[in-house]
Amino acid sequence: MSEIAAKGIALRAEGLEKRFGGLKAVSNVSLDVHAGEIHAVIGPNGAGKSTLINLLSGDLPVTSGTITLGGKVITTMGASRRGLAGVGRSYQKTTIFQTSTVFENVRLSAQARSGHALWMFGNVRNDATVNQRADNALAQTGLTARAQTRANLLSHGEQRQLEIAMVLATDPQLILLDEPLAGMGQSEAKRMIDLIKGLKVRRAVLLVEHDMDAVFALADRLTVMADGQVIASGAPDYVRAHPTVRSAYLGHDHGEAA
Amino acid sequence: MNSKLQNLIVPLALLFAAVALPLLVPTYYVQLASKMLLMGMLAMALNLVVGFGGLVSLCHAAFFGLAGYVLALTSPESQAASIWLSLPITMAVCGLAAAIIGALSLRTKGIYFIMVTLAFGEMLFYLFHDTKIGGGSDGMYIYFKPDVLLGSTQLIDLDKPRTFYFVALGCVLLTVWLLRTLVNAPFGHALAAARDNERRSVSLGFPVFMVRLVAFVISGVLAGVAGYFSAAQFGFVAPQLLGWHLSATVLVMVVLGGMRSVTGPLIGAMVIIGLEEVLKSSTEHWKLIYGLIVIFIVFALPGGVQQLSSLIFGRKVDAPTPGTEVWKGARSMQPEAANV
Numbered sequence: 001m002s003e004i005a006a007k008g009i010a011l012r013a014e015g016l017e018k019r020f021g022g023l024k025a026v027s028n029v030s031l032d033v034h035a036g037e038i039h040a041v042i043g044p045n046g047a048g049k050s051t052l053i054n055l056l057s058g059d060l061p062v063t064s065g066t067i068t069l070g071g072k073v074i075t076t077m078g079a080s081r082r083g084l085a086g087v088g089r090s091y092q093k094t095t096i097f098q099t100s101t102v103f104e105n106v107r108l109s110a111q112a113r114s115g116h117a118l119w120m121f122g123n124v125r126n127d128a129t130v131n132q133r134a135d136n137a138l139a140q141t142g143l144t145a146r147a148q149t150r151a152n153l154l155s156h157g158e159q160r161q162l163e164i165a166m167v168l169a170t171d172p173q174l175i176l177l178d179e180p181l182a183g184m185g186q187s188e189a190k191r192m193i194d195l196i197k198g199l200k201v202r203r204a205v206l207l208v209e210h211d212m213d214a215v216f217a218l219a220d221r222l223t224v225m226a227d228g229q230v231i232a233s234g235a236p237d238y239v240r241a242h243p244t245v246r247s248a249y250l251g252h253d254h255g256e257a258a
Numbered sequence: 259m260n261s262k263l264q265n266l267i268v269p270l271a272l273l274f275a276a277v278a279l280p281l282l283v284p285t286y287y288v289q290l291a292s293k294m295l296l297m298g299m300l301a302m303a304l305n306l307v308v309g310f311g312g313l314v315s316l317c318h319a320a321f322f323g324l325a326g327y328v329l330a331l332t333s334p335e336s337q338a339a340s341i342w343l344s345l346p347i348t349m350a351v352c353g354l355a356a357a358i359i360g361a362l363s364l365r366t367k368g369i370y371f372i373m374v375t376l377a378f379g380e381m382l383f384y385l386f387h388d389t390k391i392g393g394g395s396d397g398m399y400i401y402f403k404p405d406v407l408l409g410s411t412q413l414i415d416l417d418k419p420r421t422f423y424f425v426a427l428g429c430v431l432l433t434v435w436l437l438r439t440l441v442n443a444p445f446g447h448a449l450a451a452a453r454d455n456e457r458r459s460v461s462l463g464f465p466v467f468m469v470r471l472v473a474f475v476i477s478g479v480l481a482g483v484a485g486y487f488s489a490a491q492f493g494f495v496a497p498q499l500l501g502w503h504l505s506a507t508v509l510v511m512v513v514l515g516g517m518r519s520v521t522g523p524l525i526g527a528m529v530i531i532g533l534e535e536v537l538k539s540s541t542e543h544w545k546l547i548y549g550l551i552v553i554f555i556v557f558a559l560p561g562g563v564q565q566l567s568s569l570i571f572g573r574k575v576d577a578p579t580p581g582t583e584v585w586k587g588a589r590s591m592q593p594e595a596a597n598v
């Protein structure tokens with residue numbers, strides 16, 4: 001166990017499998033996400049990337065396999081306990097508290113992490129630790145000026161930033177990002193890429209993204225999936241040159257060209 | 259400073275009126291006001307789960323009626339029960355019932371939650387209706403109001419309507435204070451967060467099930483306290499007190515009064531009971547007019563009667579808790595495209 005932590009592996013997944021009835025959405029997937037690195041998972045639609053994120057976050061239970069977070073087995077934990085254990089995630093479709101202010105969104109996230117869900121006395125506005133953590137998350141994502149705006153009045157790009165801010169406020173060891181650039185314009189995307197780059201400091205990041213330019217700009221390691229299986233894993237240059245990847249993901253004509 | 263003072267004027271005036279009322283009107287109206295206060299307490303208790311938790315429960319009358327039966331069953335044949343014994347027992351029984359019903363029904367969501375709570379409520383109804391535990395469908399009398407004794411001195415005489423009124427008022431004020439504290443505390447925010455976005459709340463690490471269960475139990479116990487005093491006031495309990503009809507009426511009070519605030523349902527209860535009282539004495543077909551007025555209020559004041567105060571005074575009476583400004587159904591109808 002400590003061997004895993006010593007190598008700086010924040011998350012290790014071994015032999016993950018997820019079946020929906022007869023369909024194998026994810027099959028025999030193993031990967032390590034290292035602290036201080038961004039590990040991108042790419043693959044064509046239906047490759048099982050989102051299912052993999054849901055397995056790691058606990059939104060879906062695994063059919064078989066083991067998930068280890070910082071040396072501790074978390075396979076049987078539900079989503080809420082994994083959240084407390086240090087797994088933070090963003091959603092592909094913006095999932096925020098729409099009618100609350102930006103600050104309240106982030107404050108709730110910080111409160112969740114502090115485990116104060118059942119504190120019945122004392123106004124939330126007076127919890128200095130939680131407020132501080134919320135302020136920090138807003139500052140890091142550049143949303144400080146929008147703190148008092150209602151979340152549903154933000155632009156799409158800002159809502160995506162808020163998704164990240166909420167994850168940050170839970171102070172996670174591992175961040176799972178499910179297509180953080182989805183639906184963004186170019187300038188918004190650029191800002192988001194810079195933001196994601198900063199996330200890996202002291203943390204591990206697993207990124208699922210379709211925008212290949214962004215993936216190669218960000219990833220320290222790449223895993224390629226197709227039909228629920230890992231077909232290649234390694235450094236970006238290695239994966240880019242991998243023949244199976246070229247035929248499966250980039251299309252056979254590219255494969256020939258290589 | 260000035261606005262703080264303004265915020266205090268209306269509640270203080272209302273409190274003054276509430277205290278002065280029993281000294282000014284005949285006994286009959288004091289008893290009616292007590293009934294309103296206790297139903298208001300039941301409605302406020304229900305609103306903790308409905309308005310703040312987003313969980314529409316159709317079994318809260320069961321806690322209300324169950325409390326009455328506990329009082330009836332713990333009262334000796336020919337003398338009064340002691341409040342120091344019967345009230346804690348009532349609260350414990352209602353809390354236990356709420357914990358069991360909540361633990362089972364909170365596994366379901368939305369319309370299924372409504373159906374399951376309805377089923378549990380009806381089970382309790384038939385428990386008392388079809389067995390001899392509480393006199394069957396005839397119900398039971400409570401011949402003596404509970405004693406409030408310290409040693410052998412009587413502290414409070416619940417037999418006096420005006421004294422009883424002040425006890426009911428005290429219960430309501432305590433309920434308002436407790437619910438306000440809860441919804442502004444981390445607990446209340448976690449409860450509202452789970453209502454607004456359950457998936458995100460879970461992934462952030464909130465123990466959503468536990469938070470909801472605790473809210474359900476608190477709400478059940480408060481409903482029980484209201485039921486205890488109601489049964490004491492009328493000196494009679496019947497299975498109808500546990501039935502879904504009362505549950506639905508209280509739900510109407512909640513919706514009519516305003517789900518976004520702690521005190522809205524109290525106002526809703528006063529409006530509903532007041533309407534019934536006025537209409538009953540003036541026309542035979544009162545239910546028809548009653549229905550029309552309720553429909554009118556819902557159309558005119560979608561935020562509840564509570565909204566009137568903000569229309570009159572140009573501000574909100576209760577500080578809105580996060581995400582409570584818009585009720586769930588309305589929120590999901592907002593076009594996503596507008597955000598882009």
